Amino acid sequence: MKRIVVLVGDGFCGWPSALGLSAQGHEVTIVDNLSRRRIDAELGAGSLTPITDITTRLAAWKRVTGRTIEFRAIDVAKDAEALGEAFREIAPDTVIHFAEQRAAPYSMRDAAHKHYTVDNNINGTNSVLASLVELGLDTHVVHLGTMGVYGYDGDGLEIPEGYLDVKVEAPDGRAYPRSILYPTQPGSIYHLTKSMDQLLFQFYARNDGLRITDLHQGIVWGTQTEQTRLDPELVNRFDYDGDYGTVLNRFLMQAASGYPLTVHGTGGQTRAFINIEDTVRCIMLAVANPPARGDKVKILNQVAETHRVRDLAALVAKVTGAEIALVDNPRKEAAENSLKVSNRSFRRLGLEPILLRDALLNETLEVVERFKHRANFDAVPARSLWTRKNRPGTVQRSSDAA
């Protein structure tokens, strides 16, 4: 059993991960500045599910399971001193680093939000690593990366796990083989910060021998896990707004409210997906399988499958009877792309991922139906624009343009 610090254990992935690890018997401490709840207020669109405050959540966990999760209110990016003090006191075996602003549209709103995302994410990652080095701790850092670092304009070859084998031709015609970090092509400031994180990890693994696992995760769907279902006060958050709501959640909300499913552009974007229960399983597997000290960063693709966005819309339309509307794309991205991605490492560790099928949408649909009276439907369409030339992904705007 390990001493584990979950940085931002109050968020959508962090909360169920903290519970899952606690249920396994690990000694878990959540560190969080609760910034995600502040942003709920900023956007006027909180979690659709009525999440309880962190104190109530943790008391419920204790009541239901008898297990204790500690909590410390620390801003990881801004208060390196408090973070270092927590690490010194806990001497964690593992730090799970979810402490990053994670919405691409939010990161693209304007200069201030670009600044916030870069400042928060990069300083946070560096503080975690620098603090562990300063304390001389041999802690395993597990970081939640993103598939978005690879970019979505590949040449059709399967995306490997973090590293790419290439050949460089010398003037004499000889080809030198090199294994390099996969060249990143992030599509938003948020994704960019995770590309920059990769360089931080590479440096600290190499200079200081830190043991680091970086998980390049696909888009998460679903809401509840085995642990969050145990009690209403343990419910996981559900984001449906145009900034934080991922594409499937947005479609389900639109279906529930009788609004057409807003597909950006042609819906030809292919993306990788994973269910929230598998997120938690992957975190557990990563915790249990650290790299050796001195190894290069262990990079794993945390994905189950890939889907084209218009196919997802068709699936939701079939289940719910909703209409589909092709609208302007607020993002600057390839209209159509193919995507093949390796997930061999997690498969080899025993992951048999949940795949998205009609039946499995039911739980999320039930969540949406049950709590849709709490929703701010104005917040559903995606309005954060990548450039001045982009237009919001709203049905009205699309007709205006047509």
Next chain:
Amino acid sequence: MKRIVVLVGDGFCGWPSALGLSAQGHEVTIVDNLSRRRIDAELGAGSLTPITDITTRLAAWKRVTGRTIEFRAIDVAKDAEALGEAFREIAPDTVIHFAEQRAAPYSMRDAAHKHYTVDNNINGTNSVLASLVELGLDTHVVHLGTMGVYGYDGDGLEIPEGYLDVKVEAPDGRAYPRSILYPTQPGSIYHLTKSMDQLLFQFYARNDGLRITDLHQGIVWGTQTEQTRLDPELVNRFDYDGDYGTVLNRFLMQAASGYPLTVHGTGGQTRAFINIEDTVRCIMLAVANPPARGDKVKILNQVAETHRVRDLAALVAKVTGAEIALVDNPRKEAAENSLKVSNRSFRRLGLEPILLRDALLNETLEVVERFKHRANFDAVPARSLWTRKNRPGTVQRSSDAA
């Protein structure tokens, strides 16, 4: 003639660059928070040359040449609002971005200095780019990068200018060619920030069409330029301490003070060098040759030649009669490396670089002799350590270890 903002125009490269551009007739504004002077005080080792304060410097420039350089005190990393306001008012054709903490040893001192370097450098770069996008300005950004992003453990092939042509083998045996950002292998937190900058530039060039030139500069030697020689009050700074003093300056100071030249390890490290006068020439050439809007980032290697550190020591010993001491290496780096690097772009633009020869050390030696009474000799050896296993580069310590 262009409107040019020089971010950190009070530093070692920024000051002579600002003067050079003003002398060419450009309308120059210096933006600086004077952090370098704060660090002088922190380290107890200021410029060996008696640099005047920024107001006196600029008044002297006006007195001597009749030209005006404006000054604004702004922290580029911390005060994005003031930076944006300055950009809005000036609407610069070119922004030259020197606003980064630039000493590798300083960046490796401890967690706090790692944090300062990352926070200052990354937020600064992002603020510059995000502000220009927000204002819709078509400004050319010229950034001072570093040769250190390439790393010093290459396979002997010539380092190209920023991009590397590789081939990726598909399962069917076909080889797909790709042109990628040269995979970085930075050797310190400082160098790491410039690797991360590259990803910021790649993103903003691609998403927003910003015109960006990134100059990967070698180690600078020399002190004065045509403009800084015009008046004692225009003198450029000279850093000799173990953190900010580059290797040649350190050797010259040690020679002047009768101390052995401290060569780290075997002195087998090969590095690229450039004279400060050529720094200014390269900046002028970069300003005059912006990439087109929508182009990828233009990356140029700003170097004249390469030297092995022990050969530099031998050169200084020959000129000055100083002894050489092989001491512990405070840095974690390859003991010996070869380095071939392309500088075709600047050559093609007409640069005929000054090469380091005996005769050319004279001016710097004169500077050292003239001002050595101002020096804090305790600050000369390099004491900032890369890891707990490294030892300071002091003569005593080396004997202890032997």
